[in-house]
Amino acid sequence: MAMIMEMETHKFQTAKKYIESVYDTVKERNANEPEFLQAVQEIFHSLLPVLVKNPKYMENGILERIVEPERMISFRVPWVDDKGKVRVNRGFRVQFNGTLGPYKGGLRFHPSVNASIIKFLGFEQTFKNALTGQAIGGGKGGADFDPKGKSEGEVMRFTQSFMTELSKYIGSGIDVPAGDIGVGAREIGYLFGQYRKVAGHYDAGVLTGKGIGYGGSLGRTEATGYGLVYFVDEMLKDKGMSFEDKTVIVSGSGNVSIYAIEKAQEYGAKVVACSDSNGYIYDEKGICLDTLKHLKEVERSRISEYVNEHPHAKYIEGSDGIWTIPCDIALPCATQNELNEKAAKTLVANGVKAVGEGANMPTTHNAAEVFLQNDVLYAPGKASNAGGVAVSALEMAQNSSRIAWPLEKVDAELKKIMVNIYRSSVEAAESYDLSGNFVAGANIAGFTKVADAMIVQGVI
Ligand code: GLU
Numbered sequence: 001m002a003m004i005m006e007m008e009t010h011k012f013q014t015a016k017k018y019i020e021s022v023y024d025t026v027k028e029r030n031a032n033e034p035e036f037l038q039a040v041q042e043i044f045h046s047l048l049p050v051l052v053k054n055p056k057y058m059e060n061g062i063l064e065r066i067v068e069p070e071r072m073i074s075f076r077v078p079w080v081d082d083k084g085k086v087r088v089n090r091g092f093r094v095q096f097n098g099t100l101g102p103y104k105g106g107l108r109f110h111p112s113v114n115a116s117i118i119k120f121l122g123f124e125q126t127f128k129n130a131l132t133g134q135a136i137g138g139g140k141g142g143a144d145f146d147p148k149g150k151s152e153g154e155v156m157r158f159t160q161s162f163m164t165e166l167s168k169y170i171g172s173g174i175d176v177p178a179g180d181i182g183v184g185a186r187e188i189g190y191l192f193g194q195y196r197k198v199a200g201h202y203d204a205g206v207l208t209g210k211g212i213g214y215g216g217s218l219g220r221t222e223a224t225g226y227g228l229v230y231f232v233d234e235m236l237k238d239k240g241m242s243f244e245d246k247t248v249i250v251s252g253s254g255n256v257s258i259y260a261i262e263k264a265q266e267y268g269a270k271v272v273a274c275s276d277s278n279g280y281i282y283d284e285k286g287i288c289l290d291t292l293k294h295l296k297e298v299e300r301s302r303i304s305e306y307v308n309e310h311p312h313a314k315y316i317e318g319s320d321g322i323w324t325i326p327c328d329i330a331l332p333c334a335t336q337n338e339l340n341e342k343a344a345k346t347l348v349a350n351g352v353k354a355v356g357e358g359a360n361m362p363t364t365h366n367a368a369e370v371f372l373q374n375d376v377l378y379a380p381g382k383a384s385n386a387g388g389v390a391v392s393a394l395e396m397a398q399n400s401s402r403i404a405w406p407l408e409k410v411d412a413e414l415k416k417i418m419v420n421i422y423r424s425s426v427e428a429a430e431s432y433d434l435s436g437n438f439v440a441g442a443n444i445a446g447f448t449k450v451a452d453a454m455i456v457q458g459v460i
Helices: 002-029 034-053 062-066 115-131 152-166 185-199 220-237 255-266 289-298 303-309 319-324 341-349 365-373 387-401 407-431 438-457
Strands: 071-080 086-097 103-109 137-143 175-178 247-250 270-275 279-282 314-317 329-331 354-356 377-379
Touching: 002 034, 002 062, 034 115, 034 365, 034 438, 062 438, 071 115, 071 152, 086 103, 086 115, 086 152, 086 175, 103 115, 103 185, 103 387, 115 137, 115 387, 115 407, 115 438, 137 152, 137 175, 152 185, 175 387, 220 255, 220 329, 220 354, 220 377, 220 387, 220 407, 247 255, 255 270, 255 289, 255 329, 270 319, 279 303, 279 319, 289 303, 303 314, 319 341, 341 365, 365 377, 377 438, 387 407, 407 438
Parallel strands: 103 137, 103 175, 247 270, 247 329, 329 354, 354 377
Antiparallel strands: 071 086, 086 137, 270 279, 279 314
16 A cells, blocks of 8 residues: 555656756746746646556656747838838747647737737637647747738838748648738738739638638638627536626627627626727626727727717726626736736625636636636637637638538537537546646636547657
């Protein structure tokens, strides 16, 4: 008995030391990349029991390999603004892990974009894409370009210049970008046009999120937001709850937020708040989606204008305040680290029952701990926001078969995928005695899928 205990302790210590030593190297090599380090730490945090039980991951150097992008491309994006001035932005594409399929992941145009942000997103994407069960590897890209205040012409010229360089590294069987913050239908259109021009051929599956008229999939626009609500609904159902009559807050007001609000409302919830980077709207009667869609999708304006149409609603400066609104369900759909420990404590004090992440890593590590310690149902983004990329993979399938699917088929597939992700996260957590911890469950399920395939494919 004592001998078995000793062996177990030894296995535990070996795995622990291995994780720590790989993390130390990651820290040393990427000292100036806090978001990337946060994402690595968040995954590593869940892996100790997995490595204790499966030393093969250590023996095959999986952690050392999985934290190092297969390729990181950084490039100059020169363009000329409306005044004739030459401007230069920095573009990136990280091809993080191609074990399960062509690199897949969005492009983000936002002034905060840098190597750390792109690497954290690419790392997360690798596990998220694995969770979907589809044949897609992990990638991500973008530029530190701020679309805010730019004219149509400036956005087009910038986007074309970005693609002129990116086109050298992508293709339907190589790497398939899509949208993310600051990259929507308009930008995808320009990106596709420029790719077609410089590549000299029509590769329909080189980008996803395309318009319906030229190879896009029905349901892709709605997919991330709808998928989030399908996931959270599944999680609620397991506890005998639903969206019906619940008070919900959704941060952000982009594509993910809009369609999360739409589906939550359809499921009978009252969504009372949403935000942008300047402030938030509180509408106790429930957010009017028509107004929100018009402001964001047609006028591309700020949500502060919502109150012009709905004078009973309140606009409050500063987006952080949104978490002080009492709610049953919180759906952070804006950006990384938008929900900190203090906000998490406020949500818990106000009786929040479930938190579902629509954005990538919107909750800080300490905030996530607050939810876990207080038995709040907490769905991590890499599981709950996988609906967008999942439907992107369905778009790729439609492009390669040259057959477009009806919306009902896409939506039914999306729902099935989200339920599967939920189930496999639950099962992975249970198999390591971590029931109810969806963070650990999603991390473990995503990691083992990628790691097992990496072992089979050899040291490459
Ligand atoms: N940017 C989205 C994500 O974070 C979608 C990526 C895609 O469709 O490739 O998953």
